[in-house]
Amino acid sequence: MTELNQVLKERRKKARELADLNVELYSNNFKPTRQVKDVLPSSPDPDAPLDGGSMSLAGRIIAIRKFGKAAFLQIQDETGRMQVYIKRDVVGPETFAVFKKLDIGDIAGFKGTLFRTKTGEPTLQAIFFQIITKSLRPLPEKFHGLTDVEIRYRQRYVDLIVNPEVRDTFRKRVEIIRLVRDFLVNRGFMEVETPMMQPIAGGATAKPFKTHHNALNMDLYLRIAPELYLKRLLVGGFEKVFEINRNFRNEGLSTRHNPEFTMLEFYQSYATYHELMDLTEEMISWISAEVVGSMQITYQGTDIDLTPPWKRYTMDDALIEVAGIDADVLKDAEKIIALAKEKGVELETTAGPGKAKTELFELLVEDKLINPTFITEYPTDISPLARRNADNPEVTDRFELFITGREIANAFSELNDPIDQKERLEKQIAERGGDEEIFPELDLDFIRALEYGMPPAAGEGIGIDRLVMLLTDAPSIRDVILFPHLRAEK
Numbered sequence: 001m002t003e004l005n006q007v008l009k010e011r012r013k014k015a016r017e018l019a020d021l022n023v024e025l026y027s028n029n030f031k032p033t034r035q036v037k038d039v040l041p042s043s044p045d046p047d048a049p050l051d052g053g054s055m056s057l058a059g060r061i062i063a064i065r066k067f068g069k070a071a072f073l074q075i076q077d078e079t080g081r082m083q084v085y086i087k088r089d090v091v092g093p094e095t096f097a098v099f100k101k102l103d104i105g106d107i108a109g110f111k112g113t114l115f116r117t118k119t120g121e122p123t124l125q126a127i128f129f130q131i132i133t134k135s136l137r138p139l140p141e142k143f144h145g146l147t148d149v150e151i152r153y154r155q156r157y158v159d160l161i162v163n164p165e166v167r168d169t170f171r172k173r174v175e176i177i178r179l180v181r182d183f184l185v186n187r188g189f190m191e192v193e194t195p196m197m198q199p200i201a202g203g204a205t206a207k208p209f210k211t212h213h214n215a216l217n218m219d220l221y222l223r224i225a226p227e228l229y230l231k232r233l234l235v236g237g238f239e240k241v242f243e244i245n246r247n248f249r250n251e252g253l254s255t256r257h258n259p260e261f262t263m264l265e266f267y268q269s270y271a272t273y274h275e276l277m278d279l280t281e282e283m284i285s286w287i288s289a290e291v292v293g294s295m296q297i298t299y300q301g302t303d304i305d306l307t308p309p310w311k312r313y314t315m316d317d318a319l320i321e322v323a324g325i326d327a328d329v330l331k332d333a334e335k336i337i338a339l340a341k342e343k344g345v346e347l348e349t350t351a352g353p354g355k356a357k358t359e360l361f362e363l364l365v366e367d368k369l370i371n372p373t374f375i376t377e378y379p380t381d382i383s384p385l386a387r388r389n390a391d392n393p394e395v396t397d398r399f400e401l402f403i404t405g406r407e408i409a410n411a412f413s414e415l416n417d418p419i420d421q422k423e424r425l426e427k428q429i430a431e432r433g434g435d436e437e438i439f440p441e442l443d444l445d446f447i448r449a450l451e452y453g454m455p456p457a458a459g460e461g462i463g464i465d466r467l468v469m470l471l472t473d474a475p476s477i478r479d480v481i482l483f484p485h486l487r488a489e490k
Contacts, residue, residue, distance in 0.1 A: 004138075011136045014101050018134065023098055025134040030109035032058040037079035039114060039122075046120030057082065057124060058109040058132060060161065061102060062139070071099070072123075075108070076161075083117075084110050086126040095129055105135030105161075153478050154486055166479075172291055173468045173480055177244060179287045180264055180464070187279075189240040189266055194229035196222060196246065200443045203227030203385075206249040209259075222248035227385065227459065228446045230267050231414065235454045242266035244464065255476040256406060256466070259485050267459035273397050273413045276458045277374050280401060280409055281308040284372075284467070291471050299404050299473055302370060306403075310372040315361055315395075318375055323364035330357065350431045354379025354394070367405035374399045378412075384424045386412035403470060411460030418450035 015025055033056045041048040059075035059082070069088040074081050088096040102108065111128035140162055152159040152166075159166050181191065199218065201208035203225030212219050226243050233241050247263050268276070285295050285306045295306040319325045329335045333353040340347060340356035343363060347356060357379055369375075377395040380388055386396035398412035415421050425442055468480040478484035 007138050008136065011103060011134075011138070014103065015134050015136065018098065018101055018131070021098065023131060025131065027130065027132055030056070030058060030130050030132050032056045032077075032109060035079045036075075036077050036082045039124075040080065040082065041122060046116065050114040050116065050122055052113070054111065054113055055124075056109060056111045057084075058107065060107050060135075061104055062162075064102065064104060066100070069096070075110070083121055083123040084112075084126055085115075085117075085123050086110070086129060090125070090127055091129055098131065099129055102131065103135060103138070105137070105139045106131060107133035107135070150486070153484050154489070156482055169468075169472045169474060169480060170482060172472050175291055176287060176468055176471060177262075177464060179290055180283070180462075181244065183283050183286065184242050184266060187240075189242045189268075190238060192230070192233060192238070192241050192243055193245070194223075194226045194233075194243060196248075198223050198229075200441055202443045202446065203229075204247075204249075207251060209248050209250050224249050225263070225461070226265050227461070228443060230265055230459065231454060231457075232446070232449045234267055234269055234414075234457050235449045235452055239269035239455070240267070253485065255478075258465070258477050258481055261477070261481075262464040264462045264464055265459065267414070267457055269455040269457045271458040272456075273376075273399055273411050273458050276411045276460050277310075277312070277399055280411070280460065280462070281310055281372075284408075287467075288471060297471065297473075299470055300475055302404065304404065304470075305371055310374060310401075312374045312376060312399075314377040315357060315375055315379070316377070318365045318369075319357065319361060322368055323360065325360070325364075336360070348431075352379075352381050354381040358382050366402060366407075369402035369405055372401060372403045372408075374401055383412065384428050385415055385421070387415045388420075406466055407463070408466055408470070409460055409462045411458065414454070414457045414459055416450060416454040416456060418447050421450055422447050 039051050059077035061073050062076050063074040065072045071086050073084050075084055109130045109132050110124055110126040112124045112126040114122055115125050117123050197220040201221040201224050206224040208221040208224050210221055224247055230241055244264050246260055248260050285308055288295050288306045297304050316330050320327050336353045337356045340360050345359040376399045378398040380394055380396050383396040383398050386398040389395045389397055400407050401409035465477050465480050474480050
């Protein structure tokens with residue numbers, strides 16, 4: 001810390017010296033005419049022709065090598081890095097004196113023409129130089145080596161400066177979201193926006209963030225899901241809708257969870273969850289081919305094949321084939337509850353066999369689903385918004401998609417019977433006890449909307465952050481969120 005403080009003092013001293021020379025430290029009158037990617041030759045051939053015209057480039061200085069009356073430096077803009085050569089005899093002694101007071105991290109502008117050094121590297125021969133922004137803090141000593149994870153997340157602006165692969169991750173994130181949007185729009189879906197502050201937290205099972213609106217004198221919740229509002233739009237006559245936006249859940253942090261995260265939810269009238277499985281296969285495999293260049297990817301050292309068709313199991317089949325549970329045990333409510341307790345699962349006294357099966361699935365099966373796998377027929381008692389299966393009312397027409405042992409998507413054929421929906425939500429609220437995470441109150445307006453008639457439909461939610469993690473080989477959700485939530489600095 002003492003060393004850092006000394007560097008900070010030296011930087012401020014240089015800034016004062018430059019100000020005394022009437023140098024504007026934060027100017028706004030230099031206009032670059034080109035970007036690095038536009039002037040570098042597309043071919044690595046040292047004989048490839050260079051742009052012969054005069055140009056202006058601006059960027060952050062990331063390296064300097066001084067040789068008395070001349071210097072080489074590397075500048076970095078949004079598109080890449082480039083070498084610049086500046087010589088005292090060319091720019092003049094006064095300008096060169098200013099240049100000598102530059103530090104790594106400063107932002108500067110240069111005018112000149114391109115040439116090749118003896119090693120063949122394309123280089124800008126500067127005939128003019130101007131400081132644009134003086135940096136008062138030093139970059140990490142090795143500009144490619146900011147490795148302290150806590151600092152990387154907390155000071156993402158530094159992380160983006162010094163780690164090109166991080167910038168690439170977030171460019172890919174933007175591309176993935178654009179492709180999701182294009183895919184759905186091209187299939188007739190309409191993008192909509194629904195409230196992010198809601199009077200009732202519904203549409204998922206999670207603890208909400210609570211706030212208060214002074215003018216209305218009412219409590220509101222940051223949404224945990226847009227589901228109930230998107231279904232209201234189906235009632236209103238929009239048949240294919242989607243939303244890409246933020247959800248907020250007042251829960252713990254982990255490599256998979258951030259309190260604020262991005263979700264895609266889409267709903268299609270006159271469709272079933274089977275059709276959404278097909279659509280999901282097509283969308284994710286296509287996006288992988290576009291972003292990664294292949295449907296065969298590697299995630300944290302494990303090979304993943306996203307080529308359709310993907311494996312499909314009912315939950316019972318997965319418990320039998322993957323977990324090795326006897327089929328007769330799954331058919332016996334008392335036996336499956338006893339097995340769950342034997343495996344260390346803590347169940348509420350009101351929990352039924354469906355809850356026990358789900359907990360066993362999460363414990364014994366989930367992390368073994370490496371290649372994309374759809375799990376279908378979730379128990380009705382843990383799926384309050386999903387349509388019951390016509391042949392077996394104990395399960396619902398629902399699936400979850402797992403890749404690398406992680407849930408990526410959740411979907412179901414929607415329950416549109418207002419009487420059944422009200423009864424199921426009331427039952428869940430009654431069983432809630434002191435648990436704030438499950439529907440704090442019944443959304444009577446949503447029931448009223450269903451009473452007007454919602455067409456049969458299927459809907460799905462896909463975690464955008466987890467999809468980006470998968471396609472960028474990121475080990476933590478914090479690696480794909482620009483500014484993840486962290487504990488306060490000490």
